[in-house]
Amino acid sequence: MNQLLKVAITDFKLVFRDPSLRIFLVLPALILVVILIALPALVEAYPVVEEYVPIVLMGGMTQAPTMFGFIYCVVFIDEKDTQVAKMYGVVPVSKKGFVVYRLLFPFVFASLVTWLMLVVQPFYELPMASIALLSFITGLVTPIMALSVAVFSKNKMEGMTWYKIINLLVTLPLAAFFIPKFGEAFGIIPTYWMFKGLNDLIASSSILVPALVAFAFSIVIIAVLVRRHAIVHFRD
Amino acid sequence: MIEVNNLSFTYPKAKAPTLKGLNFSIAKGEIFGFLGPSGAGKSTAQKVLYKILPGYSGDINIDGKPLANWGKEYFEQIGVGFELPNHYLKLTGKENLELFASFYPKENMRNLPELFELVGLEDAINQKVSDYSKGMKMRLNFIRAIMHNPSILFFDEPTSGLDPANAFKIKELINELKAQGKTIFITTHNMDTADQLCDRVSFIVDGEIRITEEPAVLKHQHGEHKVVAESKTGQVKEFEIEQLGSNSSFLEFIKNNELESINSKDATLEQVFMNVTGKALKI
Numbered sequence: 023m024n025q026l027l028k029v030a031i032t033d034f035k036l037v038f039r040d041p042s043l044r045i046f047l048v049l050p051a052l053i054l055v056v057i058l059i060a061l062p063a064l065v066e067a068y069p070v071v072e073e074y075v076p077i078v079l080m081g082g083m084t085q086a087p088t089m090f091g092f093i094y095c096v097v098f099i100d101e102k103d104t105q106v107a108k109m110y111g112v113v114p115v116s117k118k119g120f121v122v123y124r125l126l127f128p129f130v131f132a133s134l135v136t137w138l139m140l141v142v143q144p145f146y147e148l149p150m151a152s153i154a155l156l157s158f159i160t161g162l163v164t165p166i167m168a169l170s171v172a173v174f175s176k177n178k179m180e181g182m183t184w185y186k187i188i189n190l191l192v193t194l195p196l197a198a199f200f201i202p203k204f205g206e207a208f209g210i211i212p213t214y215w216m217f218k219g220l221n222d223l224i225a226s227s228s229i230l231v232p233a234l235v236a237f238a239f240s241i242v243i244i245a246v247l248v249r250r251h252a253i254v255h256f257r258d
Numbered sequence: 259m260i261e262v263n264n265l266s267f268t269y270p271k272a273k274a275p276t277l278k279g280l281n282f283s284i285a286k287g288e289i290f291g292f293l294g295p296s297g298a299g300k301s302t303a304q305k306v307l308y309k310i311l312p313g314y315s316g317d318i319n320i321d322g323k324p325l326a327n328w329g330k331e332y333f334e335q336i337g338v339g340f341e342l343p344n345h346y347l348k349l350t351g352k353e354n355l356e357l358f359a360s361f362y363p364k365e366n367m368r369n370l371p372e373l374f375e376l377v378g379l380e381d382a383i384n385q386k387v388s389d390y391s392k393g394m395k396m397r398l399n400f401i402r403a404i405m406h407n408p409s410i411l412f413f414d415e416p417t418s419g420l421d422p423a424n425a426f427k428i429k430e431l432i433n434e435l436k437a438q439g440k441t442i443f444i445t446t447h448n449m450d451t452a453d454q455l456c457d458r459v460s461f462i463v464d465g466e467i468r469i470t471e472e473p474a475v476l477k478h479q480h481g482e483h484k485v486v487a488e489s490k491t492g493q494v495k496e497f498e499i500e501q502l503g504s505n506s507s508f509l510e511f512i513k514n515n516e517l518e519s520i521n522s523k524d525a526t527l528e529q530v531f532m533n534v535t536g537k538a539l540k541i
Contacts, residue, residue, distance in 0.1 A: 028360040032349065039348040105344035109402075111310045113361040114333035257310055 025115075030127040036100075037093055049089045050135040053082055057143050065145075075145050076224050077199050080217040083160050084192055086135035090128040091167025092185055098172035098255065099181045111256030118252045125165040133161030140220075152223050155233055160216050162240035163192060169247035173254060212239040260284040260307065260410065260441060265316035267306055276302045278465040279316070284443055286409075289436050291456035292445040293527070295537060299465040300445035301341060304412045307443065308338050320410070334362060337408035341415045343395030347388035351379060351398050354387060355405060362406040373401040377427065392419040400428055410441045417451050429455055449527040453477075459527075463535045473527055480533050481524035489515035496523065 037043045057079070065072045101107040110120065137157035140148060170188050175181040195214030198205035199221065208214040215236035219229040265280040277299045284290040292300040305311040307318065309325065309332065318325040320332070345354045355370050374383045377397040382390060390398065396419045403411060416432065417425035432455055436442055446452050452459050453473045460470040469476070483499045487508070493515060497508040499522065525533070 025360045028357060032346070032353070032357045035353070036346060036348055104347060105340070105342060106346055108310070108340060109338075109344055109358060112308050112333055112336065112338045113358060114330045115361050116330060 026123050026126070029120075029124055033094075033097060033124070033127070036097055040096075043093050043096060046089050046093055050086050050138075053085050053135070053139055054142065057082055057139055062144055076221055077196055079140070079143060079145070079224075080196055080199070080220050081193065082139055083136055083156075083216065083220060084163055084213060086139070087132040087161055087163035088167050088189055088192055090132040091164045091171070092189075094125065094128050094164070094168035095171035095175075095181060095185065096178070098168065098251075099175055099178050102172075102255065103177060107255050108257070117256055118248050121169070121248050121251050121255075125168060128168070129161045129164045132164040133157045136160045146224050148223055152229055156216065156219050156223065156229060159219070159233055159236045159240065162237070162244065163213065163216075165244050166212070166240060166247065167192065169244070169251050173247055173250050209235075212236050212243065215239065259286050259319075259321055260443065261317075261319040262303075262307075263317040265303065265306065265314060265318060267302060267311065267314040269302075270313075276465050277306070277314070280462075280465075280467055282460055282467065282470055284441050286441050287436060287439045288457045289432065289442040289444060289455050291452045291459040292443075292462050293447070293449065293452045293456075293459045293531065294445075294462035294535075295447055298462045300447075300462055301414050302465075303462075304338075304414055304443065304445055308336055308412055309333075334366065334406065335408055336410045336412065337403035337406065339399050339403040339411070339413040339416055341418060343390075343392060343399055343419075345387045345395060345398060348386060350384050350386055351390070351394075352383045354398065355402055358402060359405060366407045368405050368407055370405065373405055376431065377401055378424070393421055393424055396420055397424065397428070400431070404431075404435065408440070411435060411443070413442070413444045415446050415448070416444060417446075417448060425451075449531065453527045461531055461535055463537055468535050476530045476534075477524040477527060478522075480530040481522065484523040485520055486523055487511055487515075487520045488518040490518050491515065492518075 037047070061071075061075065061078060065075065098107075101110075111117070134157070137153060140153045140157060141150075167185075167188055171181055171184045174184045191211055192213050195208040195211050195217055198208040198214055199217065213236075215232040219232040219236060222229050222232060261283045263281055265277055266275050267277040268275040280299075280303060282290070292298075292303060294300050302311065306314045307325070309328075320328060320335075325332075345351075346357075349357070351374065352370060355373075359367055359370070371380065371383060374380045377400060379394060379397055379401075382394060387395060387398065400413075400416065403413070413432070416428055420428060429451065432442060432444075444451070444455060456473060458470060458472050459476070461468045471479075484496045485499055485502065485508075486494060486496050488494045489511075495507075495511055497505055497511075502508055531537070
């Protein structure tokens with residue numbers, strides 16, 4: 023636990039001391055401002071927007087996880103650039119375990135911000151237990167984002183390209199709610215099931231199936247990425 | 259104690275093996291060196307030994323136990339000084355070391371401020387590593403490798419990037435570690451480092467060990483068996499070492515001249531390397 027805390031504090035220092043990353047830490051507050059102030063104002067001014075509020079909330083739901091994912095993928099790529107990653111290869115710690123518990127804090131933060139956003143949004147009364155479950159599952163986008171970008175990129179330039187690609191993939195299933203006829207075709211992307219979970223929740227339906235599919239799907243992807251990351255990150 | 263038999267390794271996607279059947283052993287309290295040009299396989303051999311490269315063939319035993327059977331406790335026993343500085347630049351020197359210290363049992367840890375003092379970094383302990391020079395970062399590499407008091411040490415080009423005074427200090431510290439009974443494996447292309455530090459060296463070229471011997475023996479074997487005497491007046495003469503005590507011209511020379519120096523005409527380690535491998539020690 024002590025070690026976990028030490029690594030988490032170090033990661034926070036690395037992020038906080040990097041001006042280009044520090045700015046991202048205010049993004050959760052920005053999401054809340056949009057959901058609490060800007061969106062209600064927009065709905066009031068243009069009632070037609072109300073129809074799209076669930077989609078805006080779906081988009082907002084993945085913002086914190088992708089943001090924390092981005093921050094951590096930059097930290098990982100920086101470790102590769104400076105070769106610090108090699109040092110983790112020769113310390114007495116399980117490599118896979120280390121990768122998992124290193125991503126625990128950003129996952130928890132991302133889940134909390136998502137939870138807070140769904141709790142404070144002024145549009146729907148949603149059951150707390152379902153919000154918690156959905157936030158927990160959506161938080162899994164953080165490790166997926168961080169690890170996939172880090173695994174596929176050799177440097178920061180490649181990292182930025184991969185981040186854009188993965189971010190597009192994460193957001194793409196929102197299209198399913200504009201073209202419901204082909205909606206389930208987006209089911210090959212885990213975030214589709216997260217979005218569907220929120221959509222079902224707003225419609226007062228059970229979220230059990232989408233939540234389970236999203237969870238299982240995300241865990242399989244994370245397991246594959248952790249395995250790959252543990253192989254490539256700690257070597258040259 | 260490290261024992262390596264018939265070690266071969268091929269990088270994934272490479273056509274030819276990087277290491278071709280290496281055999282060597284390193285005793286407790288010994289400094290052993292791999293001397294060879296860049297790309298010879300020196301660092302690869304170390305990486306296999308510190309378990310960062312799996313998929314090798316051959317037998318490696320560490321303290322009598324196969325390397326593959328060692329779990330993560332192996333990393334408590336070893337310290338690695340990488341060839342290039344690798345630290346978090348936005349953290350201070352102390353923060354860097356404290357982070358990695360958190361992975362080791364507390365009872366093994368050496369006092370961090372004392373370690374900084376040991377390599378002359380005491381004034382930079384709370385300075386961000388981005389403000390360190392390359393030499394300072396290399397010294398930080400060195401103390402990070404030894405901070406948990408490991409019994410086996412791997413140093414890849416330990417004096418690279420250091421000025422002569424700091425290189426001397428690091429060599430002194432490595433000798434102190436040897437005196438404490440540590441097993442030390444060094445790779446270098448720097449013949450002076452190998453000559454001054456190593457009890458035995460292996461010349462490695464194209465993934466093969468060409469010879470393993472004590473540097474002094476190699477220099478003697480490949481040198482001319484002569485002494486060179488120089489007088490204060492600048493007169494230089496060579497004499498065969500054999501029967502030197504009864505060599506009348508030598509005795510006459512030292513009787514009639516005030517001597518500046520007498521040296522045996524040993525080869526340098528670089529000359530031996532070229533004789534044995536047919537290659538120069540290029541970086």
